[in-house]
Amino acid sequence: MIPRELFKKIRQIEIRTRGLVHDIFGGEYHSAFKGQGIEFSEVRPYQIGDDIRTIDWNVSARSGETYVKIFEEEREQTLMLLVDVSGSEDFGSKEKFKREVAAEICAVAAFSAIQNNDKVGLLLFTDRVERFVPPKKGRRHVLRLIRDLFAHTPQSTGTNLSVALQHALHVLRRRSIVLIVSDFFDDGFEPALRALARRHDTVAIHLQDPREEELPAVGLVELTDPETGETVLLDTWSRSARRVFAEQAYARRQRTAGLLRRLHVDHVPIRTDEGYVEPLIRFFRHRNRKGR
Structure with a gap:
Protein backbone atom coordinates (compact mmCIF):
# COMPACT_ATOMS: atom_id res chain seq x y z
CA MET A 1 0.00 0.00 0.00
CA ILE A 2 1.45 3.37 -1.09
CA PRO A 3 1.27 6.06 1.63
CA ARG A 4 -1.19 8.82 0.78
CA GLU A 5 1.44 11.58 0.63
CA LEU A 6 3.69 9.52 -1.63
CA PHE A 7 0.76 8.67 -3.91
CA LYS A 8 -0.09 12.36 -4.15
CA LYS A 9 3.51 13.26 -5.02
CA ILE A 10 3.70 10.54 -7.70
CA ARG A 11 0.41 11.74 -9.19
CA GLN A 12 1.68 15.33 -9.31
CA ILE A 13 4.90 14.19 -10.98
CA GLU A 14 2.90 12.20 -13.54
CA ILE A 15 0.66 15.14 -14.42
CA ARG A 16 3.53 17.62 -14.67
CA THR A 17 5.94 15.44 -16.61
CA ARG A 18 3.37 13.90 -18.96
CA GLY A 19 2.34 17.44 -19.88
CA LEU A 20 5.97 18.27 -20.69
CA VAL A 21 6.29 15.08 -22.74
CA HIS A 22 3.09 15.84 -24.68
CA ASP A 23 4.01 19.47 -25.36
CA ILE A 24 7.79 19.35 -25.71
CA PHE A 25 9.80 16.21 -25.14
CA GLY A 26 7.96 13.41 -26.94
CA GLY A 27 9.01 14.48 -30.44
CA GLU A 28 12.44 15.66 -29.27
CA TYR A 29 13.14 12.25 -27.68
CA HIS A 30 12.07 10.43 -30.85
CA SER A 31 14.38 12.55 -32.99
CA ALA A 32 17.33 12.42 -30.59
CA PHE A 33 17.32 8.65 -30.08
CA LYS A 34 16.99 7.02 -33.45
CA GLY A 35 16.06 3.38 -33.88
CA GLN A 36 18.72 0.74 -34.38
CA GLY A 37 18.04 0.18 -38.07
CA GLU A 74 13.05 -0.05 -36.47
CA ARG A 75 11.84 2.07 -33.56
CA GLU A 76 11.60 -0.11 -30.48
CA GLN A 77 14.47 0.51 -28.09
CA THR A 78 15.33 0.10 -24.43
CA LEU A 79 15.94 3.03 -22.10
CA MET A 80 17.83 2.10 -18.92
CA LEU A 81 17.86 4.64 -16.09
CA LEU A 82 20.89 4.39 -13.79
CA VAL A 83 20.10 6.61 -10.81
CA ASP A 84 22.45 7.55 -7.96
CA VAL A 85 20.62 7.39 -4.60
CA SER A 86 23.71 7.80 -2.40
CA GLY A 87 23.84 10.18 0.57
CA SER A 88 24.92 13.20 -1.48
CA GLU A 89 21.70 13.00 -3.53
CA ASP A 90 19.63 13.88 -0.43
CA PHE A 91 20.94 17.41 -0.59
CA GLY A 92 19.49 20.59 -2.01
CA SER A 93 19.95 24.20 -0.99
CA LYS A 94 16.95 25.43 -2.98
CA GLU A 95 13.42 24.07 -3.42
CA LYS A 96 14.28 20.46 -4.28
CA PHE A 97 16.84 17.84 -3.32
CA LYS A 98 18.97 16.40 -6.11
CA ARG A 99 17.10 13.12 -5.72
CA GLU A 100 13.76 14.85 -6.41
CA VAL A 101 15.17 16.54 -9.51
CA ALA A 102 16.53 13.15 -10.62
CA ALA A 103 13.07 11.58 -10.21
CA GLU A 104 11.42 14.24 -12.38
CA ILE A 105 14.06 13.95 -15.10
CA CYS A 106 13.62 10.17 -15.10
CA ALA A 107 9.84 10.56 -15.30
CA VAL A 108 10.17 12.83 -18.35
CA ALA A 109 12.55 10.38 -20.02
CA ALA A 110 10.40 7.35 -19.15
CA PHE A 111 7.10 8.84 -20.37
CA SER A 112 8.86 10.01 -23.56
CA ALA A 113 10.15 6.48 -24.07
CA ILE A 114 6.81 4.71 -23.66
CA GLN A 115 5.15 7.28 -25.93
CA ASN A 116 7.60 6.03 -28.55
CA ASN A 117 6.83 2.38 -27.70
CA ASP A 118 10.22 1.85 -26.04
CA LYS A 119 10.90 -0.23 -22.95
CA VAL A 120 12.15 1.40 -19.74
CA GLY A 121 14.20 -0.15 -16.92
CA LEU A 122 15.61 1.21 -13.66
CA LEU A 123 18.77 0.62 -11.67
CA LEU A 124 19.17 2.42 -8.32
CA PHE A 125 22.69 2.42 -6.90
CA THR A 126 24.88 3.65 -4.06
CA ASP A 127 28.14 1.76 -3.55
CA ARG A 128 26.10 -1.31 -4.50
CA VAL A 129 23.14 -2.09 -6.74
CA GLU A 130 20.20 -1.16 -4.53
CA ARG A 131 17.39 -2.09 -6.88
CA PHE A 132 17.03 -3.35 -10.43
CA VAL A 133 13.75 -3.29 -12.38
CA PRO A 134 13.93 -5.02 -15.80
CA PRO A 135 12.81 -2.98 -18.84
CA LYS A 136 9.11 -3.11 -19.75
CA LYS A 137 6.53 -0.97 -21.52
CA GLY A 138 3.45 0.86 -20.33
CA ARG A 139 2.19 3.63 -18.06
CA ARG A 140 1.72 1.40 -15.01
CA HIS A 141 5.31 0.24 -15.29
CA VAL A 142 6.59 3.82 -15.46
CA LEU A 143 4.51 4.78 -12.41
CA ARG A 144 6.10 1.87 -10.56
CA LEU A 145 9.55 3.18 -11.48
CA ILE A 146 8.67 6.67 -10.21
CA ARG A 147 7.36 5.14 -6.98
CA ASP A 148 10.63 3.24 -6.54
CA LEU A 149 12.62 6.43 -7.09
CA PHE A 150 10.80 8.18 -4.25
CA ALA A 151 10.06 5.30 -1.89
CA HIS A 152 13.30 3.32 -1.92
CA THR A 153 15.35 3.62 1.27
CA PRO A 154 19.02 3.07 0.39
CA GLN A 155 20.95 0.43 2.32
CA SER A 156 24.15 2.48 1.99
CA THR A 157 25.23 6.12 1.70
CA GLY A 158 28.42 5.69 -0.37
CA THR A 159 28.88 5.87 -4.15
CA ASN A 160 30.45 3.35 -6.51
CA LEU A 161 29.60 4.15 -10.11
CA SER A 162 31.66 1.24 -11.42
CA VAL A 163 29.36 -1.28 -9.74
CA ALA A 164 26.29 0.21 -11.42
CA LEU A 165 27.94 0.52 -14.84
CA GLN A 166 29.20 -3.07 -14.74
CA HIS A 167 25.76 -4.34 -13.74
CA ALA A 168 24.20 -2.48 -16.68
CA LEU A 169 26.78 -4.04 -19.01
CA HIS A 170 25.85 -7.47 -17.70
CA VAL A 171 22.05 -7.16 -18.04
CA LEU A 172 21.76 -5.19 -21.30
CA ARG A 173 22.23 -7.64 -24.16
CA ARG A 174 21.14 -5.39 -27.04
CA ARG A 175 22.34 -1.85 -27.70
CA SER A 176 20.30 0.46 -25.46
CA ILE A 177 20.02 4.05 -24.32
CA VAL A 178 21.61 4.41 -20.87
CA LEU A 179 20.82 7.54 -18.86
CA ILE A 180 23.15 7.96 -15.85
CA VAL A 181 21.71 10.44 -13.33
CA SER A 182 24.28 11.34 -10.68
CA ASP A 183 26.38 14.10 -9.15
CA PHE A 184 29.44 11.98 -10.08
CA PHE A 185 31.06 12.33 -6.65
CA ASP A 186 33.24 9.30 -7.30
CA ASP A 187 36.54 8.27 -8.86
CA GLY A 188 37.91 5.25 -10.66
CA PHE A 189 34.86 4.55 -12.84
CA GLU A 190 36.52 5.42 -16.17
CA PRO A 191 37.18 1.79 -17.34
CA ALA A 192 33.58 0.71 -16.67
CA LEU A 193 32.15 3.84 -18.31
CA ARG A 194 34.39 3.38 -21.36
CA ALA A 195 33.14 -0.21 -21.78
CA LEU A 196 29.50 0.86 -21.39
CA ALA A 197 29.81 3.78 -23.82
CA ARG A 198 31.29 1.50 -26.49
CA ARG A 199 28.26 -0.78 -26.43
CA HIS A 200 25.41 1.60 -25.60
CA ASP A 201 24.18 5.12 -26.33
CA THR A 202 25.25 6.64 -23.00
CA VAL A 203 24.15 10.00 -21.57
CA ALA A 204 25.33 11.55 -18.29
CA ILE A 205 22.86 13.79 -16.44
CA HIS A 206 25.21 15.67 -14.11
CA LEU A 207 23.33 17.04 -11.07
CA GLN A 208 24.83 20.09 -9.39
CA ASP A 209 23.79 22.24 -6.44
CA PRO A 210 25.08 25.81 -5.89
CA ARG A 211 25.96 25.19 -2.23
CA GLU A 212 28.32 22.42 -3.30
CA GLU A 213 30.17 24.93 -5.45
CA GLU A 214 30.26 28.14 -3.41
CA LEU A 215 29.80 28.94 0.29
CA PRO A 216 28.19 32.10 1.71
CA ALA A 217 30.03 34.11 4.36
CA VAL A 218 28.04 33.12 7.47
CA GLY A 219 30.78 32.40 10.03
CA LEU A 220 31.76 29.02 11.48
CA VAL A 221 29.98 26.17 9.71
CA GLU A 222 30.10 22.41 10.29
CA LEU A 223 30.19 20.58 6.96
CA THR A 224 29.29 16.91 7.02
CA ASP A 225 29.96 14.54 4.14
CA PRO A 226 26.61 12.72 3.72
CA GLU A 227 28.34 9.65 2.30
CA THR A 228 31.17 9.14 4.80
CA GLY A 229 29.79 11.01 7.83
CA GLU A 230 33.05 12.94 8.17
CA THR A 231 32.60 16.45 9.64
CA VAL A 232 34.87 19.48 9.33
CA LEU A 233 34.59 22.95 10.86
CA LEU A 234 35.03 25.74 8.32
CA ASP A 235 35.31 29.50 8.89
CA THR A 236 33.27 30.88 5.99
CA TRP A 237 34.26 34.45 6.92
CA SER A 238 37.67 33.50 5.53
CA ARG A 239 37.92 34.50 1.87
CA SER A 240 40.77 32.06 1.31
CA ALA A 241 38.71 29.17 2.74
CA ARG A 242 35.77 30.03 0.49
CA ARG A 243 38.10 30.38 -2.49
CA VAL A 244 39.72 26.99 -1.89
CA PHE A 245 36.28 25.39 -1.52
CA ALA A 246 35.10 26.93 -4.82
CA GLU A 247 38.32 26.02 -6.64
CA GLN A 248 38.10 22.39 -5.54
CA ALA A 249 34.46 22.19 -6.64
CA TYR A 250 35.32 23.73 -10.02
CA ALA A 251 38.21 21.32 -10.52
CA ARG A 252 35.93 18.37 -9.74
CA ARG A 253 33.36 19.55 -12.31
CA GLN A 254 36.05 20.06 -14.93
CA ARG A 255 37.50 16.57 -14.34
CA THR A 256 34.07 15.02 -14.80
CA ALA A 257 33.34 17.04 -17.95
CA GLY A 258 36.76 16.19 -19.40
CA LEU A 259 36.33 12.48 -18.72
CA LEU A 260 32.89 12.38 -20.36
CA ARG A 261 34.21 14.30 -23.36
CA ARG A 262 37.12 11.86 -23.82
CA LEU A 263 34.77 8.89 -23.71
CA HIS A 264 32.26 10.53 -26.10
CA VAL A 265 29.51 10.40 -23.48
CA ASP A 266 26.88 13.13 -23.84
CA HIS A 267 27.13 15.48 -20.85
CA VAL A 268 24.04 17.33 -19.56
CA PRO A 269 24.82 19.50 -16.49
CA ILE A 270 21.65 20.34 -14.54
CA ARG A 271 21.60 22.67 -11.54
CA THR A 272 18.98 22.29 -8.81
CA ASP A 273 18.44 26.08 -8.75
CA GLU A 274 17.81 26.50 -12.48
CA GLY A 275 15.41 23.73 -13.50
CA TYR A 276 15.88 20.89 -15.95
CA VAL A 277 13.56 21.73 -18.86
CA GLU A 278 15.85 24.11 -20.77
CA PRO A 279 19.01 21.97 -20.38
CA LEU A 280 17.13 18.91 -21.65
CA ILE A 281 15.70 20.81 -24.61
CA ARG A 282 19.20 22.06 -25.53
CA PHE A 283 20.55 18.52 -25.24
CA PHE A 284 17.86 16.98 -27.47
CA ARG A 285 18.23 19.70 -30.12
CA HIS A 286 22.02 19.41 -30.07
CA ARG A 287 21.68 15.66 -30.69
CA ASN A 288 19.27 16.31 -33.55
CA ARG A 289 21.69 18.74 -35.22
CA LYS A 290 24.59 16.34 -34.66
CA GLY A 291 22.58 13.49 -36.16
CA ARG A 292 21.74 15.52 -39.25
Whole structure:
Protein backbone atom coordinates (compact mmCIF):
# COMPACT_ATOMS: atom_id res chain seq x y z
CA MET A 1 0.00 0.00 0.00
CA ILE A 2 1.45 3.37 -1.09
CA PRO A 3 1.27 6.06 1.63
CA ARG A 4 -1.19 8.82 0.78
CA GLU A 5 1.44 11.58 0.63
CA LEU A 6 3.69 9.52 -1.63
CA PHE A 7 0.76 8.67 -3.91
CA LYS A 8 -0.09 12.36 -4.15
CA LYS A 9 3.51 13.26 -5.02
CA ILE A 10 3.70 10.54 -7.70
CA ARG A 11 0.41 11.74 -9.19
CA GLN A 12 1.68 15.33 -9.31
CA ILE A 13 4.90 14.19 -10.98
CA GLU A 14 2.90 12.20 -13.54
CA ILE A 15 0.66 15.14 -14.42
CA ARG A 16 3.53 17.62 -14.67
CA THR A 17 5.94 15.44 -16.61
CA ARG A 18 3.37 13.90 -18.96
CA GLY A 19 2.34 17.44 -19.88
CA LEU A 20 5.97 18.27 -20.69
CA VAL A 21 6.29 15.08 -22.74
CA HIS A 22 3.09 15.84 -24.68
CA ASP A 23 4.01 19.47 -25.36
CA ILE A 24 7.79 19.35 -25.71
CA PHE A 25 9.80 16.21 -25.14
CA GLY A 26 7.96 13.41 -26.94
CA GLY A 27 9.01 14.48 -30.44
CA GLU A 28 12.44 15.66 -29.27
CA TYR A 29 13.14 12.25 -27.68
CA HIS A 30 12.07 10.43 -30.85
CA SER A 31 14.38 12.55 -32.99
CA ALA A 32 17.33 12.42 -30.59
CA PHE A 33 17.32 8.65 -30.08
CA LYS A 34 16.99 7.02 -33.45
CA GLY A 35 16.06 3.38 -33.88
CA GLN A 36 18.72 0.74 -34.38
CA GLY A 37 18.04 0.18 -38.07
CA ILE A 38 15.31 -0.05 -40.69
CA GLU A 39 12.89 -2.80 -41.56
CA PHE A 40 10.80 -3.57 -44.66
CA SER A 41 7.24 -2.23 -44.50
CA GLU A 42 5.52 -2.60 -47.89
CA VAL A 43 5.78 -2.03 -51.64
CA ARG A 44 4.08 0.70 -53.65
CA PRO A 45 4.09 1.82 -57.30
CA TYR A 46 7.19 3.73 -58.43
CA GLN A 47 6.87 7.53 -58.43
CA ILE A 48 9.08 10.05 -60.17
CA GLY A 49 11.94 10.93 -57.84
CA ASP A 50 12.09 7.54 -56.07
CA ASP A 51 15.55 6.04 -55.61
CA ILE A 52 15.95 3.32 -58.26
CA ARG A 53 17.93 1.29 -55.72
CA THR A 54 14.65 0.65 -53.85
CA ILE A 55 12.93 -0.98 -56.85
CA ASP A 56 11.58 -4.44 -56.04
CA TRP A 57 12.46 -6.27 -59.25
CA ASN A 58 10.63 -9.48 -58.35
CA VAL A 59 7.28 -7.76 -57.67
CA SER A 60 7.78 -5.48 -60.68
CA ALA A 61 8.40 -8.48 -62.96
CA ARG A 62 5.29 -10.33 -61.72
CA SER A 63 2.95 -7.34 -61.95
CA GLY A 64 4.24 -5.77 -65.12
CA GLU A 65 4.56 -2.41 -63.34
CA THR A 66 7.46 -0.86 -61.42
CA TYR A 67 7.24 -1.13 -57.62
CA VAL A 68 9.58 0.15 -54.90
CA LYS A 69 10.21 -1.13 -51.39
CA ILE A 70 9.24 1.09 -48.45
CA PHE A 71 11.26 0.84 -45.26
CA GLU A 72 10.50 2.13 -41.78
CA GLU A 73 12.75 2.89 -38.85
CA GLU A 74 13.05 -0.05 -36.47
CA ARG A 75 11.84 2.07 -33.56
CA GLU A 76 11.60 -0.11 -30.48
CA GLN A 77 14.47 0.51 -28.09
CA THR A 78 15.33 0.10 -24.43
CA LEU A 79 15.94 3.03 -22.10
CA MET A 80 17.83 2.10 -18.92
CA LEU A 81 17.86 4.64 -16.09
CA LEU A 82 20.89 4.39 -13.79
CA VAL A 83 20.10 6.61 -10.81
CA ASP A 84 22.45 7.55 -7.96
CA VAL A 85 20.62 7.39 -4.60
CA SER A 86 23.71 7.80 -2.40
CA GLY A 87 23.84 10.18 0.57
CA SER A 88 24.92 13.20 -1.48
CA GLU A 89 21.70 13.00 -3.53
CA ASP A 90 19.63 13.88 -0.43
CA PHE A 91 20.94 17.41 -0.59
CA GLY A 92 19.49 20.59 -2.01
CA SER A 93 19.95 24.20 -0.99
CA LYS A 94 16.95 25.43 -2.98
CA GLU A 95 13.42 24.07 -3.42
CA LYS A 96 14.28 20.46 -4.28
CA PHE A 97 16.84 17.84 -3.32
CA LYS A 98 18.97 16.40 -6.11
CA ARG A 99 17.10 13.12 -5.72
CA GLU A 100 13.76 14.85 -6.41
CA VAL A 101 15.17 16.54 -9.51
CA ALA A 102 16.53 13.15 -10.62
CA ALA A 103 13.07 11.58 -10.21
CA GLU A 104 11.42 14.24 -12.38
CA ILE A 105 14.06 13.95 -15.10
CA CYS A 106 13.62 10.17 -15.10
CA ALA A 107 9.84 10.56 -15.30
CA VAL A 108 10.17 12.83 -18.35
CA ALA A 109 12.55 10.38 -20.02
CA ALA A 110 10.40 7.35 -19.15
CA PHE A 111 7.10 8.84 -20.37
CA SER A 112 8.86 10.01 -23.56
CA ALA A 113 10.15 6.48 -24.07
CA ILE A 114 6.81 4.71 -23.66
CA GLN A 115 5.15 7.28 -25.93
CA ASN A 116 7.60 6.03 -28.55
CA ASN A 117 6.83 2.38 -27.70
CA ASP A 118 10.22 1.85 -26.04
CA LYS A 119 10.90 -0.23 -22.95
CA VAL A 120 12.15 1.40 -19.74
CA GLY A 121 14.20 -0.15 -16.92
CA LEU A 122 15.61 1.21 -13.66
CA LEU A 123 18.77 0.62 -11.67
CA LEU A 124 19.17 2.42 -8.32
CA PHE A 125 22.69 2.42 -6.90
CA THR A 126 24.88 3.65 -4.06
CA ASP A 127 28.14 1.76 -3.55
CA ARG A 128 26.10 -1.31 -4.50
CA VAL A 129 23.14 -2.09 -6.74
CA GLU A 130 20.20 -1.16 -4.53
CA ARG A 131 17.39 -2.09 -6.88
CA PHE A 132 17.03 -3.35 -10.43
CA VAL A 133 13.75 -3.29 -12.38
CA PRO A 134 13.93 -5.02 -15.80
CA PRO A 135 12.81 -2.98 -18.84
CA LYS A 136 9.11 -3.11 -19.75
CA LYS A 137 6.53 -0.97 -21.52
CA GLY A 138 3.45 0.86 -20.33
CA ARG A 139 2.19 3.63 -18.06
CA ARG A 140 1.72 1.40 -15.01
CA HIS A 141 5.31 0.24 -15.29
CA VAL A 142 6.59 3.82 -15.46
CA LEU A 143 4.51 4.78 -12.41
CA ARG A 144 6.10 1.87 -10.56
CA LEU A 145 9.55 3.18 -11.48
CA ILE A 146 8.67 6.67 -10.21
CA ARG A 147 7.36 5.14 -6.98
CA ASP A 148 10.63 3.24 -6.54
CA LEU A 149 12.62 6.43 -7.09
CA PHE A 150 10.80 8.18 -4.25
CA ALA A 151 10.06 5.30 -1.89
CA HIS A 152 13.30 3.32 -1.92
CA THR A 153 15.35 3.62 1.27
CA PRO A 154 19.02 3.07 0.39
CA GLN A 155 20.95 0.43 2.32
CA SER A 156 24.15 2.48 1.99
CA THR A 157 25.23 6.12 1.70
CA GLY A 158 28.42 5.69 -0.37
CA THR A 159 28.88 5.87 -4.15
CA ASN A 160 30.45 3.35 -6.51
CA LEU A 161 29.60 4.15 -10.11
CA SER A 162 31.66 1.24 -11.42
CA VAL A 163 29.36 -1.28 -9.74
CA ALA A 164 26.29 0.21 -11.42
CA LEU A 165 27.94 0.52 -14.84
CA GLN A 166 29.20 -3.07 -14.74
CA HIS A 167 25.76 -4.34 -13.74
CA ALA A 168 24.20 -2.48 -16.68
CA LEU A 169 26.78 -4.04 -19.01
CA HIS A 170 25.85 -7.47 -17.70
CA VAL A 171 22.05 -7.16 -18.04
CA LEU A 172 21.76 -5.19 -21.30
CA ARG A 173 22.23 -7.64 -24.16
CA ARG A 174 21.14 -5.39 -27.04
CA ARG A 175 22.34 -1.85 -27.70
CA SER A 176 20.30 0.46 -25.46
CA ILE A 177 20.02 4.05 -24.32
CA VAL A 178 21.61 4.41 -20.87
CA LEU A 179 20.82 7.54 -18.86
CA ILE A 180 23.15 7.96 -15.85
CA VAL A 181 21.71 10.44 -13.33
CA SER A 182 24.28 11.34 -10.68
CA ASP A 183 26.38 14.10 -9.15
CA PHE A 184 29.44 11.98 -10.08
CA PHE A 185 31.06 12.33 -6.65
CA ASP A 186 33.24 9.30 -7.30
CA ASP A 187 36.54 8.27 -8.86
CA GLY A 188 37.91 5.25 -10.66
CA PHE A 189 34.86 4.55 -12.84
CA GLU A 190 36.52 5.42 -16.17
CA PRO A 191 37.18 1.79 -17.34
CA ALA A 192 33.58 0.71 -16.67
CA LEU A 193 32.15 3.84 -18.31
CA ARG A 194 34.39 3.38 -21.36
CA ALA A 195 33.14 -0.21 -21.78
CA LEU A 196 29.50 0.86 -21.39
CA ALA A 197 29.81 3.78 -23.82
CA ARG A 198 31.29 1.50 -26.49
CA ARG A 199 28.26 -0.78 -26.43
CA HIS A 200 25.41 1.60 -25.60
CA ASP A 201 24.18 5.12 -26.33
CA THR A 202 25.25 6.64 -23.00
CA VAL A 203 24.15 10.00 -21.57
CA ALA A 204 25.33 11.55 -18.29
CA ILE A 205 22.86 13.79 -16.44
CA HIS A 206 25.21 15.67 -14.11
CA LEU A 207 23.33 17.04 -11.07
CA GLN A 208 24.83 20.09 -9.39
CA ASP A 209 23.79 22.24 -6.44
CA PRO A 210 25.08 25.81 -5.89
CA ARG A 211 25.96 25.19 -2.23
CA GLU A 212 28.32 22.42 -3.30
CA GLU A 213 30.17 24.93 -5.45
CA GLU A 214 30.26 28.14 -3.41
CA LEU A 215 29.80 28.94 0.29
CA PRO A 216 28.19 32.10 1.71
CA ALA A 217 30.03 34.11 4.36
CA VAL A 218 28.04 33.12 7.47
CA GLY A 219 30.78 32.40 10.03
CA LEU A 220 31.76 29.02 11.48
CA VAL A 221 29.98 26.17 9.71
CA GLU A 222 30.10 22.41 10.29
CA LEU A 223 30.19 20.58 6.96
CA THR A 224 29.29 16.91 7.02
CA ASP A 225 29.96 14.54 4.14
CA PRO A 226 26.61 12.72 3.72
CA GLU A 227 28.34 9.65 2.30
CA THR A 228 31.17 9.14 4.80
CA GLY A 229 29.79 11.01 7.83
CA GLU A 230 33.05 12.94 8.17
CA THR A 231 32.60 16.45 9.64
CA VAL A 232 34.87 19.48 9.33
CA LEU A 233 34.59 22.95 10.86
CA LEU A 234 35.03 25.74 8.32
CA ASP A 235 35.31 29.50 8.89
CA THR A 236 33.27 30.88 5.99
CA TRP A 237 34.26 34.45 6.92
CA SER A 238 37.67 33.50 5.53
CA ARG A 239 37.92 34.50 1.87
CA SER A 240 40.77 32.06 1.31
CA ALA A 241 38.71 29.17 2.74
CA ARG A 242 35.77 30.03 0.49
CA ARG A 243 38.10 30.38 -2.49
CA VAL A 244 39.72 26.99 -1.89
CA PHE A 245 36.28 25.39 -1.52
CA ALA A 246 35.10 26.93 -4.82
CA GLU A 247 38.32 26.02 -6.64
CA GLN A 248 38.10 22.39 -5.54
CA ALA A 249 34.46 22.19 -6.64
CA TYR A 250 35.32 23.73 -10.02
CA ALA A 251 38.21 21.32 -10.52
CA ARG A 252 35.93 18.37 -9.74
CA ARG A 253 33.36 19.55 -12.31
CA GLN A 254 36.05 20.06 -14.93
CA ARG A 255 37.50 16.57 -14.34
CA THR A 256 34.07 15.02 -14.80
CA ALA A 257 33.34 17.04 -17.95
CA GLY A 258 36.76 16.19 -19.40
CA LEU A 259 36.33 12.48 -18.72
CA LEU A 260 32.89 12.38 -20.36
CA ARG A 261 34.21 14.30 -23.36
CA ARG A 262 37.12 11.86 -23.82
CA LEU A 263 34.77 8.89 -23.71
CA HIS A 264 32.26 10.53 -26.10
CA VAL A 265 29.51 10.40 -23.48
CA ASP A 266 26.88 13.13 -23.84
CA HIS A 267 27.13 15.48 -20.85
CA VAL A 268 24.04 17.33 -19.56
CA PRO A 269 24.82 19.50 -16.49
CA ILE A 270 21.65 20.34 -14.54
CA ARG A 271 21.60 22.67 -11.54
CA THR A 272 18.98 22.29 -8.81
CA ASP A 273 18.44 26.08 -8.75
CA GLU A 274 17.81 26.50 -12.48
CA GLY A 275 15.41 23.73 -13.50
CA TYR A 276 15.88 20.89 -15.95
CA VAL A 277 13.56 21.73 -18.86
CA GLU A 278 15.85 24.11 -20.77
CA PRO A 279 19.01 21.97 -20.38
CA LEU A 280 17.13 18.91 -21.65
CA ILE A 281 15.70 20.81 -24.61
CA ARG A 282 19.20 22.06 -25.53
CA PHE A 283 20.55 18.52 -25.24
CA PHE A 284 17.86 16.98 -27.47
CA ARG A 285 18.23 19.70 -30.12
CA HIS A 286 22.02 19.41 -30.07
CA ARG A 287 21.68 15.66 -30.69
CA ASN A 288 19.27 16.31 -33.55
CA ARG A 289 21.69 18.74 -35.22
CA LYS A 290 24.59 16.34 -34.66
CA GLY A 291 22.58 13.49 -36.16
CA ARG A 292 21.74 15.52 -39.25
